Amino acid sequence: MRFKLLFLASALLTALVFSAPPPAFRNQLDVLQKYAKNIYPDSEDMQKKAVVTLRYLFRNREWNNAWYWHRIDDFLRTGGLKSASNRAEVTILDAAGHLQQYQVIEDVAYSRPSLDKIIKNNKKDVQKHNRLKDHEILAEPPWLGRYPDTHVQPEKKDLFRGIPRPLTQQDLEAELGDSWQRASRSNQDGRGKRITDLGFGK
Structure with missing residues (x-):
């Protein structure tokens, strides 16, 4: 049964990775704004704190490259902040290491305690x-960013090349059915689990 699930997951990953285009982001700030508004939907103050803190966390200049923006989003929405709660920076290698494991998009609420901690621990350095001026933090950004060099193909620069995009919860539930439901019922945090926690990728 485990082999069957592993084979199914592998086939599903292959189909989804190449059929799902990356989301359209204006720039790195746009990525962080969208995430902040999702994770703190009822507090504009916390949204602002989240944006400036995440900008500090992803301050490496390489993150400004357009082909990395959706990978920032992938890292955030698959619980990457839970492994970065004691760090003051997320490097590209950190994110690649996290995403190399089969990942599932999870409810952002699972990462809220980690982001709360990151905001608290880095407050002085973030300031x-x-x-950004206060009115700019949540304002819709212009289409700005560093796009691929015309002399160097993006795939030669992209450190995430070959790393699959995360699956959604709906993808897993649709394909694995009862197996996924049993895993969810057996653990209160089941819907926040990575595929590796269910036996995939091992």
Whole structure:
């Protein structure tokens, strides 16, 4: 049964990775704004704190490249912050290491405690790093960013090349049915689990 599930997951990953186009983001700030508004839907103040903190966390200049923006989103929406709660920076290698494991898009609420901790632990450094005016933090950004160099193909620069995109919860439930439902019922946090926690990718 386990082999059958592993084979199914592998086939599903292959189909989804190449059929789902990356979301359209204006720039790195746009990625972080959308996530902040999802994770703190009822607090504009916390949204602002989240945006400036995440900008500090993803401050490496390489993250400004357009072909990495959807990978920031993937990292955030698959619980990457839970492994970064004690760090002051997320490098591209950190994110690639997290996403190399089969991942599932989870409810952002699972990552809220980790982001709360990151905001608290980095408050002073974030204030020094932030260059945005208060009214700019949540304002819709223009189409700005560093796009691929015309002389170097993006795939030669993309450190995430070959790493699959995450699956959605709906994808898993639709394909695995009862197996996924049993895993969800057996653990209160079942719908926040990674595929590796269910035996995939091992």
